[in-house]
Amino acid sequence: xxxxxxxxxxxxxxxxxxxxxxxxxxxxxxxxxxxxxKDNKGNVVPGLYVAWIRLNNPSQxxxxxxxxxxxxxxxxxxxxxxREVVGVVFTGTGPFAFCTGGNTKEYSEYxxxxxxxxxAYMELFNNMVDSILMCKxxxxxxxxxxxxxxxxxxxxxxxxxxxxxxxxxxxxxPRHGSAPVGGASDFLxxxxxxxDAMWSCISCEMWSxxxxxxxxxxxxxxxxxxxxxxxxxxxxxxxxxxxIENGEIVYGENKAGQEFKDARAWVGEKQKAGDVDFSLMDAxxxxxxxxYANLFPxxxxxxxxxxxxxxxxxxxxxxxxxxxxxxxxxxxxxxxGFGAFNTKKITGMDTIDFIKYRKGVADGxxxxxxxxxxxxxxxxx
Numbered sequence: 527x528x529x530x531x532x533x534x535x536x537x538x539x540x541x542x543x544x545x546x547x548x549x550x551x552x553x554x555x556x557x558x559x560x561x562x563x564k565d566n567k568g569n570v571v572p573g574l575y576v577a578w579i580r581l582n583n584p585s586q587x588x589x590x591x592x593x594x595x596x597x598x599x600x601x602x603x604x605x606x607x608x609r610e611v612v613g614v615v616f617t618g619t620g621p622f623a624f625c626t627g628g629n630t631k632e633y634s635e636y637x638x639x640x641x642x643x644x645x646a647y648m649e650l651f652n653n654m655v656d657s658i659l660m661c662k663x664x665x666x667x668x669x670x671x672x673x674x675x676x677x678x679x680x681x682x683x684x685x686x687x688x689x690x691x692x693x694x695x696x697x698x699x700p701r702h703g704s705a706p707v708g709g710a711s712d713f714l715x716x717x718x719x720x721x722d723a724m725w726s727c728i729s730c731e732m733w734s735x736x737x738x739x740x741x742x743x744x745x746x747x748x749x750x751x752x753x754x755x756x757x758x759x760x761x762x763x764x765x766x767x768x769x770i771e772n773g774e775i776v777y778g779e780n781k782a783g784q785e786f787k788d789a790r791a792w793v794g795e796k797q798k799a800g801d802v803d804f805s806l807m808d809a810x811x812x813x814x815x816x817x818y819a820n821l822f823p824x825x826x827x828x829x830x831x832x833x834x835x836x837x838x839x840x841x842x843x844x845x846x847x848x849x850x851x852x853x854x855x856x857x858x859x860x861x862x863g864f865g866a867f868n869t870k871k872i873t874g875m876d877t878i879d880f881i882k883y884r885k886g887v888a889d890g891x892x893x894x895x896x897x898x899x900x901x902x903x904x905x906x907x
Contacts, residue, residue: 541607544600548593553619554583554629556597558604563612563819564812576815577605577614577663587623587672591632595650598680602657602665612819614661615811616684617668618677621750621802624669624693627676630702634868638861645853651676652845655709658683659838664818664830666811669693669744670804674732675702679709682717683837685830686814687744688807691761692751692793694732695743701730701877703863704855707848712840717743734764737778748807751796758806762789858893866902873903 560575579601581588669689714723735747870876
């Protein structure tokens, strides 16, 4: 005798919190797609999918607007409960950028000097990071171009990073009126030395994909350009043929002089022509997703969550405090920093006059509009 006598219900429950109201196809938006899972021979596996969440704002380097943040949250939460989804790919549109963080135009023109409004926005941002860290599917950050500022932060919340070798990585906050406390200060020390994490957070330097690979931030960098004979060419702007020179690590550093200028011009021409091929990276994504599909899903996610928890511990400890500081910061430094960046086409400057600002701080000046006008650039005729 089995358990046929026990009352049971067998109609599937609907666990989706969102429909498609937060997704779209016209920029700026988030595009949500379910692409068929492929086996190790490239054949489609019926009934199983990979969710692709794509930041679609290429004219602004895939910076996320307030509405796009909602789209990312919806994408990860729906993927998390979708029985047919094996894993998630988080990426951006085009060959130039995965994501460069929050939309500076929105920050400058609406959120600056509205700290309570920005605090509400930061609740959404925190929920976006939470939706990645709590997704019950493995998440790959598919870096199709620069991953900078908030883009670096949501990227490092993911489980694995695969990248175009043309991508650059870094933070921008201290130069443009903010701080990398939307995840970078919590996550980067788990990937690299704490001194490397410190310098990356405060210097606003951009580091190459190959430099970030040897420092531990990502799984693999893939060439995306070919020469006239169809051969793959690794990023020619960066040193990749040697690791040490004169006792210094040079692997992943930018080349110098005319060699760098020529390489940069060639890469720029390829990118503008749309002659960028992500097929090597996407083939690796297919391979990884097939690996995931051939593991027990519960055991897979317990393994991933066990590692995620290390990042999540520091994120959960600090996220509310950071939210309040970021909101308060919208009154002065963020107003100046985002304002300078947003008006660079008007003034010709993308930062304030830092020395004049420092001297004002040293003199204890009142941070009124008169002083702010002195440190910002002036409209050019």
